[in-house]
Every structure is written in C-alpha cells, then in structure tokens.
Amino acid sequence: MSFVKPKKGLGQHFLTDQNIARKIVDSLGSDVPDILEIGPGMGVLTQYLLQRPELNVHVIEIDRESVAYLQQHFPTLQHIWSEDFLKADVAGRFDGKFNVIGNFPYNISSQIFFRVLAWRNRIPETVGMVQKEVAERIAASNGSKVYGILSVLLQAFFDIEYLFTVSENVFNPPPKVKSAVIRLRRNQVETLPCNENLFIQVVKAAFNQRRKMLRNSLKDLCEALPAEFAEKRPEQLSVSDFIRLTGMIENLKNNKA
Template sequence: MSKPVRAKKHLGQHFLHDETIAKKISNTLTLNGYNHVLEIGPGMGVLTKYLIHKEIDVLAMDLDTESIAYLQEEYPEDNLQIIEADFLKTELNNLFNNKPFAIIGNFPYNISTQIVFKTLEHRNSIPEFSGMFQKEVAKRICEKEGSKTYGILSVLTQAFYDAEYLFTVKPGVFNPPPKVDSGVLRLIRKDNFSLPCDEALFFKVVKTSFQQRRKTLRNSLKTFNLSEKLKEDSIFGKRPEQLSVSQFITLTQKIENDAISTHK
C-alpha cells in the first residue's frame, strides 16, 4: 500500500475521500459517442478507480509528481495511462490521436474557469465534460439570463453546450476541507454547435458587453463603431445580463451585417 499523498496548497489540492460521491461523479458521464476520457487532477485516484471499471480508456493527468507515483503503484490497469503534465499547457489534440474525448475531474479551483475556456477552444473534440467546481462557479456556468451571476462564462459555455448543475458537495468530505461548498456540473455538447455568425466576433461581443455590465449595450459596445441606424435598434437599450444566448447570436449577426453595409 502506497503512502498517502499530502495535499499541496499551491496546487489547490483538496482530496475527496467520500466514495459515494466519487462514484456518483464518475457516473455523470453518459459515454455516448466516445470511449476516451481525460481526468484532470486525479490526486490519489478516488475518481480514477471508478472510471477504469468502465469500458473506456482513461488518461489521468496531474502536475503533482507525488500523485503520479502513487497512481502508478496503486492502479496498474491496462486501460489507464498516467501522465505528469499541466492541462493548461498541453496540446490536447495529440492526447488521443484526434479522437473525441470527455473531460472529468475534481478540478483545482484556482484554474477551473481556465479549464472551461480551454475546453471551449477544443469543443470540436470534446462532446462531454463533467466535474466538480467551487459551487458559485458551477452555478455561474449554468446560470440563465436575468441573473446577476450570469456572465461571460455562462454565455460562451451555453452557446456550445447544454449546461446542467447536478448536485452540491459539502466541505467535510475533503481533506483538507475547502472553505466553500462545491458543485458538480455536466456539459453535453449541442448537436449543432457551430454558430450562425462569426464565432470570433461572437466571443468579442460577449466579452466586451460584460466588461461594463451595468451599461446598456449602446454604451458598452461603442468600440465596434456601430452605425447610428443600428444603435436605434431596441436590443442596444438592454444590458448584457438581459440577453439570452440566442439573443447574443442575433446581436452578433446585426453587428456583422452593419459592418458589411457600412463598408460598402
């Protein structure tokens, strides 16, 4: 039996020790249309042990040398590959030879939003994503328009994925316990996940809108050099949190068409 791994503060490690919750998280993946799974931050393998009993190939990725050594000793299974790497710096397309894969994990809270943004960049390869976040971050990702916590992360994620908040996890089931509740969510990529507008412009419109979320879009989007005629459109009298994802797509289309007609 290997010596337990010490949780390291600088890596944001909080090791889950509740087997029931670990099993529940491992079962959040539907395993539809893929058989490769990337687990981020496996720690001592509380989630890994349930994943490797499914008919999938698991790649466990951790930055912690101590965790890597522990996993290699404890889990010699053929369908598990363990690598020491930084997810945020890894070229994801090389991991599974361009085959689709899901992401799962009890994510380090200090990089969890960056993990989501990187997933969105690689949405063509990632049909599904599930795992544990700080509760307020998980809630924000799944939030709908009209809420004060609805923002950039909510809109960009929900443009490409159906986001569902699944359940809350209390601090006491971790070692060491975090100071906040945790939340588990699942993202399932939409059947049609290409947008009917310029996607780079869509990202820019969403980010610029929420950077001054208290202002109306007429004011926050001034840098787009909108025509006077377009600025009269009623949508520009709204604040960003009032717009649904589909309305942000419509807004992007309007700005796109305005730029084309202005430059004729």
C-alpha cells in the same frame, strides 16, 4: 507511498467521500471510450473509472508526488501524463473524440472550461466538480445576477446540467466554500450563424462592463448599436439574443466597409 499531502499552491482539495466519487463517475453517460481525468490526485475518481471496462482512461496531473502515487497504486492505469493541462496539447494525443472528467482545482476551473470550449468538437461530454458559484454561473439563465461570459459561451455549444451540491466537509483539506458537480453535453450546434470570433468579442466586452448599457460597453465594436439592444444590459440577453446581436454588428461592419 501511502498518502499525498495536498498542496495549497495547486489548489488541491482531495475528495474523501467514496459515494460522491462513485456518483460523479456514474454521471458520465457518453459512449465515447476515451476519457481524460484532470488532476486525479490520489485517484478517488480514477479507481471507479478503471472499473468501467468500456473506458480507456487517461489522466493528466501536474503534481509529481500524485503521479508517483498513481503509478504505485494503479498499475493498470497505462496513460498518466505528468503535465499542466492548461499547457499540454491534449487534443492532439487523441485520434478521435474524448470526454473530460475531474475534480477541477478551483483556481483554474474557468480556464479548464475555456479549453473545453476551444476543443468543443472533440469533447462530447464533460463532468466536473467545481466551486459552487462557478457551477451556478455556468448553468445560469439570462436575468440571473451570476449570468456571465462563461454562461453564454458554453451554453451556445453545450447543454448544461447542474447535477448536485457537495459539502465542504468531504474534502481534505476542507475548502472554505461548497462545491457542485455539473455536466456539459455537446449540443447540435456545429457552427453559429454569425462570426464566432466576433461573438466571443461581443460577449466578453458586454460582461466586462456589465453595469453599463450595451450602447456604452460595445461602443468600440459598434458606434451605433441596433435600437432594440442599445438600452439593455448584458444579463438581459439570452444566448440567441447575443448571436442575433453579433450578426447585426457584423452586417453593420460589412456595410460600413
């Protein structure tokens, strides 16, 4: 097998530029040896990962044709999982920490980041190529129009770096949008100083009705929102503001109980 046909249903756009592939792999700087590549396709990143002797490379690929290609062309690649990343118990297969890298399929990139978030204490670093607007959203600061749920939840636990933009012309087939590479590095926050489940609820409820003031979007979680937040909209709040607001709502709930 000399070629894998990209499958639209799997959101496959194979990177063809070797320099960009090498640059993505070089962006991975953590000293954790175990690395998981999501959706390797024909191995454009895999080849450079395998050139780094300090890495123990694992790949997970849902496309069986790609799996067959990888087995044929990368005989030294010992860990190939022919599975759906969104359904597999990936974290359970590593004894300790592991990093994540990949040209993430556009149609599931947000879901991938939510899984990284869930396994945040196991994943020190993630380097991923995604749709440019998703990368901008993840890296956005409060006040930005694209600041949202992913921005707040990921920035609470990771330092985010927007590394570089990638043209649509270096893919087969070319996507209709530009791409970007971002890097997430686990910060020093072990646990938030508030109820983390409530924090997620507050952030999601606020941005699900982002045009409304918080006193309206959060009324199901808190009947009388603290005055300093009541008239604000979610994009005006920093990550630390959301943490503080969650703590206030938690105290109000406890006092009411």
